[in-house]
Amino acid sequence: MANLARIATVTLNPALDQTAQATNFHTGRVNRVTSEHADAGGKGVNVASFLSAYGYPVVATGLLGRANLEPFEDLFAEKGITDRFVKVPGTTRVNVKLVDRIRELITEINFPGITADAESVSAVMETVLALADDGVRWFVLSGSLPTGVQTDTYRQMVEQLKARGCKVVLDTSGIPFDRALSARPHVVKPNIDELQEVVGSSLGTLEEIVTAARALADGAIELSVVSMRDRGALFVTSEAAVLAVPPKARIVSTVGAGDAMVAGITHGLLSGLSLPEIARLSTAFSLGALGELGPNMLPKEDIEAFAELVEVTELKIG
Ligand SMILES: Nc1ncnc2c1ncn2[C@@H]1O[C@H](COP(=O)(O)OP(=O)(O)OP(=O)(O)O)[C@@H](O)[C@H]1O
Ligand SMILES: [Mg+2]
CATH class of the missing domain: 3.40.1190.20 (Ribokinase)
Structure with a gap:
């Protein structure tokens, strides 16, 4: 590249x-x-x-x-x-x-x-x-x-x-996240706990999570990604919602799974990928981080192989 x-x-x-x-x-x-x-x-x-x-x-x-x-x-x-x-x-x-x-x-x-x-x-x-x-x-x-x-x-x-x-x-949490929402960052990546904290209610179903993600900053965020650990992540825009579920992974270290996802999302957006492709690749980035100690990633070939194993579903919500 x-x-x-x-x-x-x-x-x-x-x-x-x-x-x-x-x-x-x-x-x-x-x-x-x-x-x-x-x-x-x-x-x-x-x-x-x-x-x-x-x-x-x-x-x-x-x-x-x-x-x-x-x-x-x-x-x-x-x-x-x-x-x-x-x-x-x-x-x-x-x-x-x-x-x-x-x-x-x-x-x-x-x-x-x-x-x-x-x-x-x-x-x-x-x-x-x-x-x-x-x-x-x-x-x-x-x-x-x-x-x-x-x-x-x-x-x-x-x-x-x-x-x-x-x-x-x-990618932050609590009050700094809440405050920054009013400035409408292009992309946010709360995990489910961070999203629940900022919206002030518990979110059970995928529909509730997607609706809450869409409501952030009065709908002005271009892409909200809500990560849910081994349950995967939801990639939410005003028009679409995609669920990406990782395969069962061999976990060497959980350091930076969310950070790798942020890196993958940034790479996906910079590469002009579609939402399902961003969901797939950034989940593969996370898997790449889970398979290595510390903030290290498996090689590119492994990331691309992981991407094939991610289950990506477009949800019909809203
Ligand atoms: N135990 C796991 N098994 C498989 N995939 C996982 C696991 N934990 C995390 N992931 C993958 O990594 C993504 C991001 O992880 P997570 O939801 O834990 O982010 P986070 O809480 O923001 O993490 P961080 O502590 O790095 O900020 C998940 O959406 C999922 O794809
Ligand atoms: Mg995080």
């Missing part, structure tokens, strides 16, 4: 995922770790990794703590991601995942991360807008906001990027 478009991802709250295998893990006693693995990540960083693995030139920005930069810098070098992160004092948050293969349990311990000040956030905003002015047309804004960042930061970013004619894919 020649001349793929440049894509920028924004991660205001990256994380260092520290995965440790601890067989027969129990609380309240000493547990032995048999193997460990550290992944520089955070949602937008993962999206950047997946897109660069697929051949896109990717620029990643956001906030990173200076105290534990090295794993991030190593990742950017390894993946060929252009690093435009604003470096701030402190430690980027560390998420520990204790994987117990015997009991099939994953225990997570999430440390607090950096506290950002208004100047750092402004520096990220300036970087983002400079990238837009430099010709980047696609922006993926992903993940939560660290302490100290105003909840309407994504709203402002979406507004300013749209004013410059850029396409914005947003």
